[in-house]
Amino acid sequence: MKLSGAEIIINLLERQGIDTIAGIPGGSNLPLYNALFKSKIIRHILVRQEQAGGFLAQGMARSTGKTAVCFATSGPGAVNLITAIADARLDSVPIVAITGQVAHSLIGTDAFQEVDTYGMTVPITKCNFLVRSAAELLTVIPEAFRIAASGRPGPVLIDVPKDVQLQQIEFNTWPQPGKKEGLAYFDNDALLRAAAMINEAKRPVIYAGGGAMYSGISKEVIKLAEKNGIPATLTLMGLGLMPHDHPLYLGMLGMHGARYTNNIVHESDLLIALGVRFDDRATGKLAEFCPSAKVIHIDIDKSEIGKLRRPEVGITGDLAAVLPVLVDLVGADKREEWVKRVETEKQKYPWSSQNADDGMHPLEIIKEIAAASNDDAIVTTDVGQHQMWVAQGYPVKSPRTLLSSGGLGTMGFGLPAALGAALANPKKQVICFTGDGSILMNIQELATLDEHKLNVKIILFNNGYLGLVRQQQELFFEKNYIASHFKSNPNFTAIAEGFGIEAYQVDSIGDLKTTLPLVMAKDGPALINIYVDHTHNVLPMVPPGAANLQMIGG
Amino acid sequence: MSTTARTVVELIVNNHPGVMSHVTGLFSRRAFNLEGILCGEIGNGTQSKVYLLVNNDDRLEQIVCQLEKLYDVKEVSVRDDYDNTIFTRLHDLVTNAQ
Structure with a gap:
């Protein structure tokens, strides 16, 4: 031909x-x-x-x-x-x-x-x-x-x-399509050593991330935790690997993790690192991260093992092949004492305390939206305060349902990523959480959204600020608010309507409760503009460069 | 002169435009030190051999791991047995060859 x-x-x-x-x-x-x-x-x-x-x-x-x-x-x-x-x-x-x-x-x-x-x-x-x-x-x-x-x-x-x-x-023949190559090999002796370390550990913690998500081994992570009584923390990229309400789930760790999560991770004597890269947002000051813990690090990328933290056992391999074997090798254990210690710490630093008195706190709004959306909805976020609030407060139920720009932290990610998720999952509802800073970075895609009438609901947390910048200026730069305040804040409902997209204005939690069912009941795009008090900070917070124990708030 | 702190990383790479920028780009973006480069084609010219003079320190393992990930890099080996003083005698070698 x-x-x-x-x-x-x-x-x-x-x-x-x-x-x-x-x-x-x-x-x-x-x-x-x-x-x-x-x-x-x-x-x-x-x-x-x-x-x-x-x-x-x-x-x-x-x-x-x-x-x-x-x-x-x-x-x-x-x-x-x-x-x-x-x-x-x-x-x-x-x-x-x-x-x-x-x-x-x-x-x-x-x-x-x-x-x-x-x-x-x-x-x-x-x-x-x-x-x-x-x-x-x-x-x-x-x-x-x-x-x-x-x-x-x-x-x-x-x-x-x-x-x-x-x-x-x-030419005569077409080449075979390029396929994913499996990686079946791993060091079995190292895995035996890892299993022995887990069985001997007193205070083990699973620390799992995007690599575990991509290996499709959510079930095995849960099995490992349940079989051996191991509490598990997830990175931003790993959210969804364990259901948010699992008794052994510790929540997200790191800069905006809960205080009890960081405390428990810090206390661990064995860190089981699965598809993670010891990113600074997760570990805080690396030299003070889990100082008394031995580390088992399993990752498909050899160069990640020992890149930032030298593990006692490092295994290069596909978690899809490695983890089921590890689950078989570890003994059954309830670890009652350690699990009780986790419970005590959880009660000492209850997560809900920071926003109980304020109905329009973003965490409350997120809770309402989660309750009104479908169980299998896909959530995308932009980057900023709203992203961290979603990571803290949205009940992510399963893998690949929270899409967020983790490593690069790109504002403007949320809306186009939501379009892609909606196109690839036409039967699913897609919720895009964004901010007034982020949405302006790719707002032109409202036109693409309208063109294809995709089932994307945009939740716009509008506080007139680059909120995470404002927060850092308040906390670490003597409240010198430069270039974080939008002195002109556009009318986002009018903009959305201009693109042909239904838009709603919400000013109170009561408003939200009446608006949400209307918006969620019908397929197709919609935008909800919610004014949020700009003085709300994402807490707790580990100051950049500090150890995870040195948290502000929470 | 003392050369104990240096070693040679030997690469076999595909010989096409862009390979050197992948190799040298890796060193600059990961903030690895690169003290010298020698390169020449081997065999029928589809591949080249590259010798990199690097510091022999605790980052070496990471350098090797990252080099191994490059698509056009076929083989990576650390050659402690090579005489790396050749990098400082290059001028003599080249001018003598004339």
Whole structure:
């Protein structure tokens, strides 16, 4: 058969099982779009800014675990994508970004809309390719999907010059689609040592995160905790691995974790680290993190083991293969004394005390929204105070139902990620928690939302501030509030309505209780604007750089 | 001169444009020290050998782990047995070759 490079790409994407692509066309990827025009399988979602296309793909990938695709043209299109790719890299999200590039004959000449996309994406991709011929596409495209999904997942970028898209080549057979490669091997002796350490420990704690989430081993984490009586804490990326109301669940640890959580983690004599990377937001001052604990660290990425904390036992492997064996190896134990100690600490620092007297505290609002939304709803957040309140207070029930920008902390993530989650899960309700700072960073996607009438409910916590910045200025910068107050605060309900989206204004908890059932009862997009007192701080808080025990509030 | 604090990391890499930027970019973005680089193609030219002169300290293990993750890096080995003074005698070698 004889096909152009662009047709080969679209065909290979179809063969990979891709049915949705987010992107924006431009001069250098028009041949690709012309080939996409002929596809009966792939629908294209026209976003309004390329960054949102990247986040939309992330929303699909994070909610399903399947690699998702986005397109952008050369130059500004590719540069706009960069934030979303960097975000995917830090949170290990499998996406394949395909960018147009100027023709080979123009590369290096400062041609119109030419940037060194390959060079710029070296440090923010798991792997990247600059394709030099149409024939190369037959290996590069499947390879990109294999790399994105295998081992520790991550973003792959393929930069395709326009002449390669147009080049016609003759070939006989299609390559096999790129598949996730399993990693069955792990060091069994090390695992035996780990099991012995768990059996001997007096105060073990499970510390699980995004890696455990991506391995799909939520059930085994719960089994390990229950069989051996081990309390478990989760990172932001791990929320959902254990149901929020599980008796052995300690909540999220770290900077905005509960005081009892950080205290218990600190007291542990054995930390069982599952798919985590000892991020500073979780550990606080590393030198003072769990000082009396031995560490068992299991991760699919060898370079994470010992990167920041040297474990007594480090195991490189896929938790999906390792953890079931570990569960079999550990003995049954109730650890009554240790579990009782956890209970005592929980009662000493009750979580609810900080907001009991205030009906419009964001944590109360989140509780109301959780109660009014479907059990299998997917929640996305933007970045800031609302994100931490959701992490603290939203009852996340299962894996892949809380999508949040953890590593990069990108404001503007929430809305496009919600669109992706809604497109990939058409039967599910998607709740997007955002702030008045964050939503403005990708507000243009209200147009995409209206175009597809997706079932996304936007909950806008509007306090007129960059709240987390304001909070840090209050606590650590002598209340010098510079550049954190929005002196002009737009009318968000009017804006939403301008985009064709139903919008509601809520001023009291009573209002919220009457509005929510109306909003949640019908499918389709809606925005609820809720004014929040800007003096509310996310508490407790570990000051940046301090140890987790040195918490403010809570 | 004392060279005990240095060692050589030997890489076999795919020989195509962009590989060196992956390798050197890794050192700069992870704040690893890179004291010298030698590189030349091997075999039929589809692969190259790269010698990196690095500090022999507690970050070496992490450097090796991160290098192993690079797509175009096929082999990584730490060569304590190599004479790394060659990096400081390069000028002599190159000019003598003329």
